[in-house]
Amino acid sequence: MAAERPRLFGAAYSVYVRIARLALIEKSVDHELVPVDIFSPEGIPEWYRERHPFGKIPAFEHDGFRLFETAAITRYIDEVFPGSALQPADVRERAVMTQIVSLLDAYAYRTLVWDIYVETVSKPRDGGATDAARVATALPRARTCLETLESFKRPGRWLLGDRLRLADLHAAPMFAFFQKAPTGRDMIAECEGLAHWWDAIHSRASFASTETNE
Numbered sequence: 001m002a003a004e005r006p007r008l009f010g011a012a013y014s015v016y017v018r019i020a021r022l023a024l025i026e027k028s029v030d031h032e033l034v035p036v037d038i039f040s041p042e043g044i045p046e047w048y049r050e051r052h053p054f055g056k057i058p059a060f061e062h063d064g065f066r067l068f069e070t071a072a073i074t075r076y077i078d079e080v081f082p083g084s085a086l087q088p089a090d091v092r093e094r095a096v097m098t099q100i101v102s103l104l105d106a107y108a109y110r111t112l113v114w115d116i117y118v119e120t121v122s123k124p125r126d127g128g129a130t131d132a133a134r135v136a137t138a139l140p141r142a143r144t145c146l147e148t149l150e151s152f153k154r155p156g157r158w159l160l161g162d163r164l165r166l167a168d169l170h171a172a173p174m175f176a177f178f179q180k181a182p183t184g185r186d187m188i189a190e191c192e193g194l195a196h197w198w199d200a201i202h203s204r205a206s207f208a209s210t211e212t213n214e
Contacts, residue, residue: 004064006031008073009048010057011038013214015113016070017058018173023074025206026164027083071101074166086166097160100152100167104174108145111138112178120181122214139183146191153193157200164204172201177214 008024008031010017017033024031036057038044044055051059052068059066060073062080067073078086088094115138119130149171154161158168175198178184189195201207 004062006060006062006077007034008032009034009036009051009059009061011036012210013212014057015109015173015177016056018176018210019070019170020058020060020073020077021210022169022172022206023077023086023166025209026086026169027077027081029077029081070170071105071166074169078166084164086164086169088160088163088165093160096152097165097167100149100159101170103145103148104167104170107141108149108171109174111141111145112174112184116142116181116184117177120183142178142184142187146187146194150191150193153197157197159197168197168201172204172207173210176202176207176211 006024006029008017008020010020010033012018012021012033012035021033036045036048036059038048038055038057048059049055051061051066054068056068058070058073059068060076061067062076067076075087088097115134119135119138124130149159153159156162158164159171160167175184175188179188179198188198
């Protein structure tokens, strides 16, 4: 019996849905994106809460096996499906990759996307007012995030060297929003290694195929 086609639940505009989509595409996995918009006026669909009790996106299902939390989903994708490995075999390199992913989740996502992109690009575009105090607080945190990532950057095209890894896929959708803010572009340009990395990742076919108009 053929294996079930994996299903990813969420919205294409979501940073975390895009991370999982990038992993699926990089592993050449045929999959279905099931639309779930947690910000819709109707709210989170009740049926979806069975898949994610906290009402976040994405959620994932493959052959009856369900997951939520993006890092868990992308690791599963890498380990279950054939193709180039997205995680280093070396235990220390894998630990650094996990550290980068954790840094992005804990410190970079809200700072780069919500505190800078949303406040300086998205809200003004939609007629809202920028919270200048929030942006001012976020800028030093953003700089610390970028400088730390720059210090982790290995020689080569990607964050961990010459092989694309989950760390790259985790960072890319966050940077996609951050670089839309003039401040974000300037900060990236100041970090030579990250600037070269951004040039490489945003021209990647998987990245282009998951681009949205947000």
